[in-house]
Amino acid sequence: MARYGLTIPLDRIPLGEQREAIRRLREVGYEDLWSAEVGQYDAFTPLILANEWEPTFNLGTAIVPAFTRGPATMAMSAAALAELAPGRFYLGIGSSSDVIVSKWNASEFVRPYYKTRDIARFLREAFEGGKVDRKFDTFEISGFRLAQPPTVPPKILIAALRPQMLAMAGRESDGAIINWLSPADVAKVVPFVGENKEIVARIFVAPGVERNLLLDAGRRAIAAYLNVGVYADFHRWLGRGEALEQMWRLWDSGDRKGALAAIPEEIVDQLIVSGTPSQCKARIAEYFGAGVDVAALAVLPFGIDTYEAALSLAPGSSE
Known part of the structure; x- marks a missing residue:
């Protein structure tokens, strides 16, 4: 079933003061909150706060880069949020880009396809609670075990663009995260992921x-x-x-x-x-029609109040 989501944290509201705004988003019909990790906040903290304020949302990261945390650190961060939001947390991972990985995080952007695949494989093993003692293609883990594996492991999604990565997302994870594309592009992309996989699209919106x-x-x-x-x-x-x-x-x-x-x-x-909120919602519906399961809206700060804009696009809103 198609779900409306929103990218958080919200602009122009201090992070610690977003409680009432987050609750309002649930009242107007948003079901998902998705965090981005680029140059503002980390991916996990805004979701932890949102879950404390309104513990009914589906929560997801879009995305956590595969290169910028150690595998064990990523597993521990994800396990904590999965335990706080059992059955409602999606761990979105991806290769990110050479700018974010190398220029901003002083890490080598090497073999991104294989690194992302290996992180997904490691996480699956770690969430099962057993000891991980294995040499992957891009790193080696010796004797790591989550002391408190999550009761309900998070679903793992892989950010993907072209066919090879899209197909890998279908093989190695529960679905794909896609962005910067049109509804027509979605129809081209989705078949590479395969059947019975969740498709989350970050959709950039600028109503009014x-x-x-x-x-x-x-x-x-x-x-x-x-x-x-x-x-x-x-x-x-x-x-x-x-x-x-x-x-x-x-x-x-x-x-x-x-x-x-x-x-x-x-x-x-x-x-x-x-366009108008109604025109925007009609366009978002085209993404659902093309195969998107979750529309993770990202309201662009183009001279508008992004929170009010988000409210105007909610399923329960009217112009």
Whole structure:
């Protein structure tokens, strides 16, 4: 059954003061809360607080990078949250990017496909409660055991873009986390994951934003991601190579202003959900129709109150 989720923590509200806002989100129909881990907070703390304030949400990480925590540390962090929210916690992991892993976390971004796969395999073993004593392809674990394995192990999801990673998510985990794509792209992506797997899509939304501001800020947001190698390759595979080639060329030459201007208007409309709340909800419904199980909305701070915008997009809201 399709579920509406929201990316937390909420903007412009101090983390420790979000109790009433989180409770309100449940009242208007959100069922899931998903945390991102990029450059603001870690992935687990906002979910722990949300669970304390409103212990009925499904909770998920989208994502925890496979490189930035030791395997045992990741297992312990996930086990704690799984114990607090039994049957409601999804551990989303992924390779992340060379920028986050290498430039921000001083770790080597090496063999990301295999590292993510090995972390998923290790976590499954660790959550079962036995001793893990094994040499994986990308690391070796000697004698680790969770002293308190979770009563209900979390579902593991793998963030994936192209066919090889999508297929691996289907083989090695309970489903896939996808982002920066249109409903039509979802229909192309989902079959690679396979049947009976959960699909969580981070959907970037900007309801009620004035058109010129949407295009300007949207191009900046798109450029920040699509100039990262893994995302550039993803969108070439999706068929946007010709439309974005000039942007990539200008960006690589150092012409940032020209690169932003080169992003076609239709690309902004494909990748960012915008318009009135009703128009946005109709567009989100297209993602569900294409095979998404959980829409993890990420409200973009394009001159709007992101919390009020989130409320306007909730299943129980009306314009």
